[in-house]
Amino acid sequence: MTTRGEEDVVWSGSWVAKRLGVGLVGDEGLRELLGLALRRNPKRAHLLVSNVLGKHVPQRPAVVWRAGYDLGSRVRDLLGADECRRAVVVGYAETATGLGHSVADGIGLAPYLHSTRRPVDGVAPAGGFEESHSHATSHLLLPQDPELLAGTGPLVLVDDEFSTGNTVLNTIRDLHERYPRERYVVVALVDMRSAADLGRLDAFAKEIGARVDLVAMASGTVDLPDGVLEKGQALVAHHERKPSAGNLPAVTVAVAEPAARPGHTRVELAWPAGVPDGGRHGFTPAHRARLEAALPAMAAQIAEALTLLDTQPGALTLLDTQPGALTLLDTQPGALTAPDTQPGRLPRVLVLGNEELMYAPLRLAVALEDAGAAAEVRYSTTTRSPVLAVDDPGYAIRTRLVFPAHDDPADGPGERYAYNVAGAGFDAVVAVVDSTADTPELHAPDGLLARLAAHTRHVVLAVVPSYVPENHAPEGPERPSMLPQPLRGPAFSSYAPEEVGWLLQDLSDVELEAPTEEREEAIQSGGAHYAESLPVEYQPSEQYQQLFQAALTASAARIARAVGTVTDTVLAERTPRPVLVSLARAGTPVGVLMRRWAQYRHGLELPHYAVSIVRGRGIDANALRWLAEHHDPADVVFVDGWTGKGAITRELAEALRDFPGFDPEIAVLADPGGCVRTYGTREDFLIPSACLNSTVSGLISRTVLRADLVGADDFHGAKFYRELAGSDVSGHFLDTVAAHFDEVASAVDADVKELLSADRTPTWEGWGAVERISEEYGIHDVNLVKPGVGETTRVLLRRVPWKILASRGAGADLDHVRLLAEQRGVPVEEVDELPYSCVGLIHPKYTRGATGADGRAVAQ
Structure with a gap:
């Protein structure tokens, strides 16, 4: 390869532009972002090669991550915090999996999913689409939680470039048929639409009746002369027949004998349990928080591997001069190719990801860079995309390493590539793969590790455990699941759809109300159970409504403090990724507030559902089955408003004996009865949501369990009182309490610290x-x-x-x-x-x- 000095003054697209007449026109700095190369692809001649994507061109990891993060920040500003809480981010495999994940980081509150070309046994696709210009067209969407794409909030679609718009339109068309929504945001590093394509997005948006925004770092166009595809194919064929220096390492140079070079060092990363290796099955803000907490320790593992002393003659010695730092010394003068022999230079380390596995290696590389390593860290990934390599400073792909696929790909065995690695002067390469890709092919004489060893002094293999969703169905007799998806507002309840999913059936059209006196007589005489009918909804007088408002004003800060305390106690003691399951209906406003606290304080987007539990009849078993099919039961945290004598606490514990894996302990806002360990306070004070019925609980009735209405495969029922919308204060209650989150934050920290060290064994004093x-x-x-x-x-x-x-x-x-x-x-x-x-x-x-x-x- 020629020196980096030449590259500083030559645009890396000039070689293609000169030979094919391709022009790149657009924003100032566009050429700094993009170079040009030739595809080995019959559908499109040219390839826009991004200098900040981290796929084909090794780049500083912070530059790669920040490019996506900053785009995500712009999306956050466009949508606003409330819409971001409802958003889902989808990235495209394979080149934009890391970019999309970084955009999700910038948004901060949104879960992330990327498409994949790797099918996973037992995981049913939630969607799919075609990428028409790609050599590998089929994309799958395999979220662990089928509800991930079912919300009505904005869908943010991220790709490295936006050119014809075909891929985005295919995606939206497929998903909009299944999960219609009002808004989409397309995010790309560069908007490269031609004049003919500029109006397609707007026309499509009108067709489906949704808003579509576009956010890009830069924009421009590629001028393609007539016959460019044929000319490009001929040029590729010419250079493939007579390999250039850039292609030589891949096709004609034998791999060095094992005796000539040291073997690789293997690192089993201390990856946090339960955190996915990427967004293939979904990645939540809670996962992000746990990963970021673990990154420094994993970067230290890699740094330690790089400091191993290799005593073979002529080999590179790596010394650690400070914790987490990296120093590489060449023990033989002249052993490195110019210009890397310059005195005082920093050693160069490449962190190399693997195809769709882009985000985990990127964050590890950023962490290694942030740790103060005395090295010049770069990041890129391998790819399945075939591109011609030409060793010319005016061409974006200078060298190509070729090796066999090693991750049991969907489209069978074949070649894979690493570009601009050979001849780049890297003293060490850290190859990061997931455990599925850690196969014999990876370690074969012609595999990736051997190819890398031929071009660097030291190879480190870091393995991330592959994440595969598990079916956590409860033990017991198997039964086919025909259960529907949760009900959500505004079709059922006045809560926003992301605030809570109701595992109930809608009985709004059934006459269930009976006069209070009739109900009481029937209940006490044993003629009916209280859950077989509903009381007539109490309509508060003006005086009572004023009293409710005064009580809310007086107690909102107190409630906010209890909400923060119980939520942070759950996160500290129970699970860092709780699935909140409130006991309808008194627990539902509390569950919504806990979810809001987790968003406000920790950037977590917690799932929240409401289920029915009936004294004397137990919890809705079908709701438990649904939860077990969609979430890990160990993550489920049952939520209620308060404890009285503890009857529901006992009821839940008894009901869960037939459903192993669920924790029967309830988390409550107030525990005056001393019945639970997880609570916000044990004071018996007014929680204003207790003052009203449906009008403070999303306009939902108490739950109903009656044999003629609820069958063996049905959820328990409830009514949605749409006609009471004019009296609804559900949102007002939530917003009033949440407005005090900031002022109680420090008090919550003190409360949680005290609680975690206290003896909170239930006393059952109330009983x-x-x-x-x-x-x-x-x-x-x-x-x-x-x-x-x-x-x-x-x-x-x-x-x-x-x-x-x-x-x-x-x-x-x-x-x-x-x-x-x-x-x-x-x-x-x-x-x-x-x-x-x-x-x-x-x-x-x-x-x-x-x-x-x-x-x-x-x-x-």
């Missing part, structure tokens, strides 16, 4: 108090004693209450309780030594015969 009250007041049924401000509110809204016990001196937290009690003619009795703010009592001897002063039935 003991309930048993005592049941006997003391002659009720003799703990199910009719409802402790805590939340449960007492439910009694007043849904049941026929007999009496309210209030802790002596309880303040404003009980204002709404006193108001409801007054409206219903229910006495409030102040008592001492009550572990709760209040307790609601339902008398066991209820009949329909007597009425109170307000005309309502009362207990006899």
